Each structure stands twice: as C-alpha cells, then as structure tokens.
Amino acid sequence: MGVLAPTLAVIGGGQLARMMAEPAAALGLPLRLLAEAEGVSAAQVIPDQLVGDYRSLDLLREVTDGCAVVTFDHEHVPTEHLHALEAGGIAVRPGPGALVHAQDKGVMRARLAELGVPCPRNALVSSVADVEEFGFPCVLKTTRGGYDGKGVWFVRSAEDCGDAFASGHAVLAEELVDFRRELSALVARSPSGQAAAYPVVASTQKDGICHEVIAPAPDLAPALAGEAQEIALRIAGALDVTGILAVELFETTDGRILVNELAMRPHNTGHWSQDGAVTSQFENHLRAVLDLPLGSPAPRARWTVMVNILGGPDASVGRLYDGYPHALARDPFLRVHLYGKELRPGRKVGHVNAYGDDLDDCLERARHAAAWFRGDLGNESE
Amino acid sequence: MGVLAPTLAVIGGGQLARMMAEPAAALGLPLRLLAEAEGVSAAQVIPDQLVGDYRSLDLLREVTDGCAVVTFDHEHVPTEHLHALEAGGIAVRPGPGALVHAQDKGVMRARLAELGVPCPRNALVSSVADVEEFGFPCVLKTTRGGYDGKGVWFVRSAEDCGDAFASGHAVLAEELVDFRRELSALVARSPSGQAAAYPVVASTQKDGICHEVIAPAPDLAPALAGEAQEIALRIAGALDVTGILAVELFETTDGRILVNELAMRPHNTGHWSQDGAVTSQFENHLRAVLDLPLGSPAPRARWTVMVNILGGPDASVGRLYDGYPHALARDPFLRVHLYGKELRPGRKVGHVNAYGDDLDDCLERARHAAAWFRGDLGNESE
Numbered sequence: 001m002g003v004l005a006p007t008l009a010v011i012g013g014g015q016l017a018r019m020m021a022e023p024a025a026a027l028g029l030p031l032r033l034l035a036e037a038e039g040v041s042a043a044q045v046i047p048d049q050l051v052g053d054y055r056s057l058d059l060l061r062e063v064t065d066g067c068a069v070v071t072f073d074h075e076h077v078p079t080e081h082l083h084a085l086e087a088g089g090i091a092v093r094p095g096p097g098a099l100v101h102a103q104d105k106g107v108m109r110a111r112l113a114e115l116g117v118p119c120p121r122n123a124l125v126s127s128v129a130d131v132e133e134f135g136f137p138c139v140l141k142t143t144r145g146g147y148d149g150k151g152v153w154f155v156r157s158a159e160d161c162g163d164a165f166a167s168g169h170a171v172l173a174e175e176l177v178d179f180r181r182e183l184s185a186l187v188a189r190s191p192s193g194q195a196a197a198y199p200v201v202a203s204t205q206k207d208g209i210c211h212e213v214i215a216p217a218p219d220l221a222p223a224l225a226g227e228a229q230e231i232a233l234r235i236a237g238a239l240d241v242t243g244i245l246a247v248e249l250f251e252t253t254d255g256r257i258l259v260n261e262l263a264m265r266p267h268n269t270g271h272w273s274q275d276g277a278v279t280s281q282f283e284n285h286l287r288a289v290l291d292l293p294l295g296s297p298a299p300r301a302r303w304t305v306m307v308n309i310l311g312g313p314d315a316s317v318g319r320l321y322d323g324y325p326h327a328l329a330r331d332p333f334l335r336v337h338l339y340g341k342e343l344r345p346g347r348k349v350g351h352v353n354a355y356g357d358d359l360d361d362c363l364e365r366a367r368h369a370a371a372w373f374r375g376d377l378g379n380e381s382e
Numbered sequence: 383m384g385v386l387a388p389t390l391a392v393i394g395g396g397q398l399a400r401m402m403a404e405p406a407a408a409l410g411l412p413l414r415l416l417a418e419a420e421g422v423s424a425a426q427v428i429p430d431q432l433v434g435d436y437r438s439l440d441l442l443r444e445v446t447d448g449c450a451v452v453t454f455d456h457e458h459v460p461t462e463h464l465h466a467l468e469a470g471g472i473a474v475r476p477g478p479g480a481l482v483h484a485q486d487k488g489v490m491r492a493r494l495a496e497l498g499v500p501c502p503r504n505a506l507v508s509s510v511a512d513v514e515e516f517g518f519p520c521v522l523k524t525t526r527g528g529y530d531g532k533g534v535w536f537v538r539s540a541e542d543c544g545d546a547f548a549s550g551h552a553v554l555a556e557e558l559v560d561f562r563r564e565l566s567a568l569v570a571r572s573p574s575g576q577a578a579a580y581p582v583v584a585s586t587q588k589d590g591i592c593h594e595v596i597a598p599a600p601d602l603a604p605a606l607a608g609e610a611q612e613i614a615l616r617i618a619g620a621l622d623v624t625g626i627l628a629v630e631l632f633e634t635t636d637g638r639i640l641v642n643e644l645a646m647r648p649h650n651t652g653h654w655s656q657d658g659a660v661t662s663q664f665e666n667h668l669r670a671v672l673d674l675p676l677g678s679p680a681p682r683a684r685w686t687v688m689v690n691i692l693g694g695p696d697a698s699v700g701r702l703y704d705g706y707p708h709a710l711a712r713d714p715f716l717r718v719h720l721y722g723k724e725l726r727p728g729r730k731v732g733h734v735n736a737y738g739d740d741l742d743d744c745l746e747r748a749r750h751a752a753a754w755f756r757g758d759l760g761n762e763s764e
Contacts, residue, residue, distance in 0.1 A: 004702060026719050047431070321388070333678050336408070
C-alpha cells in the first residue's frame, strides 16, 4: 500500500532521456541514468546517474542493479548485452528481439516482408555487381549504425557505390521511391499488449534530419491514415515492441504508403505531442515500459507544428537563452524545448511547438521562432 | 550568441521546487537547489544541489554563488538574509521588500489598507482584553510562521485565546467573514513590470488545507472576476512582486471580495495550470524571476479541476504507485502529479488534474482518482 515507485533505468544521456525526465518527475517515477559523459543533456536533469560506456556489460549491470526495467535513449546498445540483462532477470523494454528490427535494416526488411507490410523494393547487396543487378538509381544503406542521414547514399552509377561498401557494414539496396511526402505513425505499446496510436503526422527532412512536423498530416486521406496506424499497430504487436514505436513512411505519388524506417524509442516526429496531445510520447513511453495503462494520444489542438532548432553552418550566429526575449515576447503561446546543448553546426539543440486552429498561423509562428534561434533571421528581431 | 542559460538558485526542496524542475528542463534552464535534507521531493529531480539549512546565510551564499537570480520553494528564509544576498549583488526574486508581505500578516494588512484593497476588518492584538475589544467571535492568526491551517484559531470567548498568545508570535485578530466560497487570483509579474493574470479559480479547503480547485470559478460574476484580477495585479505592482503572486480571497454572501492571504510563489490553487493553461504557473514563475517574457495564462480547456492527494488518518490504506493501474486505466485523460513523498496522515503527496467541457464530469473524474489514491474507496476498484 502506498508504495513509492520502482526505479527505471535509462541508457543514454541524450535529449530523449532528458525529455523522459519531465513526465517522470510529474508521475513520481524515479529514473537512473547511464550517461555517456558528464553533463550531457539528460545528465543535467536526472540526479541518479552513472557515467560510462553503454557498450560495457559491467556498467549496464551496475546501472540496472535493483531496477526491474531498463529502457533506452537510443538503439545502439549491443544486442548480446540486452540478452545478458534479460537473462539476469531485468525486463528490457523494448526487448532485444524487437529492437534488432530497429538496429538492423536487413532484419527489419525481411520481417516486414513476412508480415506483408508494404516496403520499397529492396535487397541485400555485397558488391557493385549486385547493385547493378538491383538497378540504378537506387539508395544504399548500411544495415546497422546509420541515423540522421548518416549511412545512406543515393547512387546513380557504379562509381557512387564506393563509400557504402567501404563502411564495413552489410549494405541494403532500396528503390528510389517517388514520394509525395513523408509520414510518421507513432504508437505506444505495453508488455500487456495495450496499444495507443497517435494521429499520423507529416514530416519534412533537411539533409536527412527531421526538420518540421505537422500533426495531423494535412489532407491525408482517412483510409491512408487508418492504414498507416494499422501498419504501426500490426508491427508493434508482431515484433512485441514495448514503449514507443515510430514507423516512418513514404506516401507515394500514386497514393500508397511504404514503410521507410522503424525506431523503437520516443522519436523526433512525436515531439509535437508534448504540447499538442493529451499524453506526450515521453509519458506514454514511460507508462508503456512500466506496463502502466497508457494515456490518451488524442490531440489537444486542431493543429500542432514542430520545427527543430539546429545549429547552422556558422553556429556562432545562432541563439539559445539569448534568443528568448524576442521569441517569447513575440508569441506568448509558443512552446520552446531546449536540450541544454551548445550550438554546433548541424546539431539538434531544441525544438519549438506551436498549436492552434489555423495551420498557416502555426507554421509561421514555429518557423519564425526556429529560424530566429538558428540565427537565420539576422541579428535584429523583426 | 548562442549562450547557455544562467543558473537559477532555488531555496527549498519541496514539491513546488520539484514542479519548477519540469519547465526548467523543457526551457533548458539550469537550477541549483538548496534542499533541507537528502532525497526530499525536489532533490530527486535536480542534480545540482546542496543539502542544508536555509536559515544559514553561509549556505545561502554558497548555493547562490555564481547565480544571478535566486527564488524560493517557500517563504521562510529570514528577511535579513534576503537583504544580505541582495547587498551581495544577487537578484532575490521575489525580493525581501515584497516577500515580507507574505511572511508577516500584520505588515500585509497594513499595506493593503494603504492601497485601499478590501480586507476583513482586522487589528493587531496583544492581550485577551484587546480581543474582547475587537469582538468575539473572531479569528486569531500569528502574523508569522503559519501555513496550511497552522497558526490560526477560531475563538468565541476569552478562554479560547490561550494558544494564540502562547505561540510567541504577534497576533492578528480578524472578523469572521460570512463567505459564499473562497477564490484565488494568481498573477505572474516580472522585474520589468510585465504581468499575466490567470483566470480566477474557486478553491475548497479541508482542515485549512487546499483540497479542490475549479478553474475558472463557476458562475463568478464577470465584474467580480475582473475586480479580483485587478486587485491581484495592483498588489503585485505596488509591492513590486516578482514571480507568482497568489491572492486568496473570500467571496462574501453579499457579493463582495475580500483579501484573505497572499503567497509569493507557485501556489496550490495554481496547480490546475500545469494541464489546464497554455503556460503553467511553474513555467511563468521561472520566466518571471529570470525577467523573460511571460507565457499566456489562457486556459486550454473549458474546465479544469484539481484535487489534492493527502494521506488520510490511516495513511497505510492510501496508494501511490500501486494506485496507478486502476486510476490510469479508468481515465486515460487523467493527469497525475506525485511528489516522490511517502504517505503520512495529512501530508500532501500529489494532486490530479482533470479537464474537459463538462464540469460535473471533470469533478467526478478528479475526485474519484484522488479518493482512490487516498484510500477512501476501499481496497477494490469499482
């Protein structure tokens, strides 16, 4: 009766772990962090922490000692370590059997094919001859280790294939999809099998990194939205995912959807939910991995727009704290999320959310604020 | 350009400091905490912390070293220490000149009289004879040190006055107000003078402790609501309050409002704003004390109901983490806030917020959940 909560171990000290800390504080859920270095994003807001390498099984055992459940800021913990933790009696959520589909694109493609989930045409390739047989132009991806546009090459001829095969990873070839836009279907799923599906959103990438998200995706045919949610729920169930599953999709110009990528953690395309949904993806991730009943994923506003704040090529022109006076005074409804990171070229340091009844207004407000923090608006406020 | 934020010192490790930590994490604002003991509520979620006594000026100097601004979880830091910190170049927000009005009810009543703010009839009393002259029945309050019903006595005759005069504090007599209900007007105010007024709420007390809040106050005459907000803004301006000011009011049976108490910190009657307003009182407190532009205090729902979770007389029947399965499954829209405190009789350990279009539905949901956590619903879920 009246018991305090069990401690949840979180591996990885990035902004996703940081943003888990907010609902964890609200719900009275203690977190224990394994951070990769002193003072990283999540280490600034989670007192109970160890610092060290997530590839060390000893450290993983130390940080999870006394914890019933472990979850993750990223998907890079070696699969064999996850199995070892499980064998030691700790609930690993998502588990290694699920997580391998987010870690290895070859395994993911094979499994989705078995499930009959629509994907771009793809094949494992081990030589330029294989790629020639697959057909140019195409996309080459390392099956492991890629993220945010890294480990992906658009190739038009044999000469373009060198970097992919020099990467030391297995390589997957995929057709170049003629897509209208990218969508994302996010679901939370608990070990008991309860699942909650967020509205399908539209996302825009810049240099392979999520740039802007509109929730819900404008003018998405209800049948396609339903299909996207159904695919995400089906994958989550079939792969026994626990926590958040993000399914990134292509909406093709001929009106189909194809699965592009899977992520098994809170995802950039779900950041809108912090201010735009009844229950944020971060809270539902915690509730899911602890096998607590999920919160409603229903939107709280007609539209929510999320725009990332990234350091520009000259990060010294960007703003963080010093950007607040203008950004907050201009828009008292703006929601700002900064990650406690210094600006560096191409580094995600935060995002803004703007919600409301008018999409154009939300887009203008969120884009203006993000551009201001990035330093794209010059040195004067407007 | 692109500077990381200055560190904000927070004195006091209770749930108010804990709930400041959530928006601080979101906004990338580092906090440094002085906690009264290891592992108290806020110490669980703020890594940068010292443990010690807030009555020690040396410790106050140590925790604020390198901080431009200091703010508070409570109003108990000695006034002379606040002046000493100010003299040392630290911005104390709210400042001692304002805070004394929340610390000393005698000073508060005298100042509000000067400002022409309507208050219950009152007088400083130093003997039973003074109380007899003031007139029975009345309320006696110690001018300093009271909170949550402590330091308050309802007296009907000379025999009832002993405890008040034995308290060692100066004593204020106040008329017994014939009130319809209690209201609260919350404003945030920055050093630059920007102010934001939250909707006026109705609050219900139980044994002198805030029990339930309805935002906005149902059926409140617009003229009275406007007068309450105007009074709160006027007090905040005249007293140069920085941060949140809560003005607790009586709505009299004959349609007037009278100021009951002032608090200069996030207040229990503002907890609804975490889920019911665009910007929570905790975020606006941080923005105000850092002199950043304030966020909109506009409501996000037609109604928000807050009910406190307090340990009952037999705290062992209450629930915390073990109350989640039923509470969250019954109401996926419920918002729960637990403070990381163990249940003890009469101790505030959390609160719930329920928002929506239908007030009766919100009341039922929030009351059910709070009763469940308190243990008032027996041991079976319904």
